[in-house]
Amino acid sequence: MADRALFAGRSFAALLFDMDGTLLSSIEAAERIWGRWAARHGLDVEAFLPTIHGVRAIDTIRRLDLPGVDPELEAAGLTEDEMHDMGGIKPIAGAVAFLAGLPADRWAIVTSAPHALARRRLAAAGLPVPEVLVAAEDVTRGKPLPDCYHLAASRLGVGTADCVVFEDAPAGIAAGEASGAAVVVIAATHLEPMATPHPLIESYDELALSIEDGQRIILGARG
Secondary structure, eight states: OOOEESSTTOOBSEEEEOOBTTTEEOHHHHHHHHHHHHHHTTOOHHHHGGGSTTSOHHHHHHHHTOTTOOHHHHHHHHHHHHHTOOTTOEEOTTHHHHHHTSOGGGEEEEOSSOHHHHHHHHHHHTOOOOSEEEOGGGOSSOTTSSHHHHHHHHHHTSOGGGEEEEEOSHHHHHHHHHHTOEEEEEOTTOSSOOOOSSOEESOGGGEEEEEETTTEEEEEEOO
16 A cells, blocks of 8 residues: 555645654653652642643643742752653654654754753664754743744744644644644553544654655655
8 A cells, every 4th residue: 555645735844843752752761750759749649740741840840839849949950860860761663764864954853851851861762963952941931832843943944834743742732733833643652542633653663754855845654
């Protein structure tokens, strides 16, 4: 069976990727560290952990509004702990080869992690650092707001409406939608099926990639 177009009749200027859960799996390390933090603060760990994914640490802590807790200090401490725990970090299946097939100036990573942590995790997963990496420090308003995706597209010299956003978490998907980009959902780390109107894949091995005239990107689903 021939490959079919993922977005019929469309080509794109650039691809914008979330990192955790989208290009690599860091769920083991993140939940170890956040779980200990939540327990120290008397939170229901099992109920709390699903809320941490896809958003900046400082925004997660601010949302809790815990008495006597400084969100900036706590977020910095959590990041430091995460910097020293790379256990279980690995690339999403097919991600390494898929990224290798993209022109260097046609893709970016847009993550809620800080720059230093993003680079450490990418190295641990054996993934490249792109020319454009938008991280937590680069925006004042994180996901689910679209600022980070607008910034990444701008740095690539394109508009978000001419991009595809790859995401895994609800906050990131909402940010991609709000940016005006097309969205692909990566379900590799999902424990439960996700209802979404967007194309959903388990791994990048399911995607066919072609570059038109050295610039325009066409995505297909392998038949």
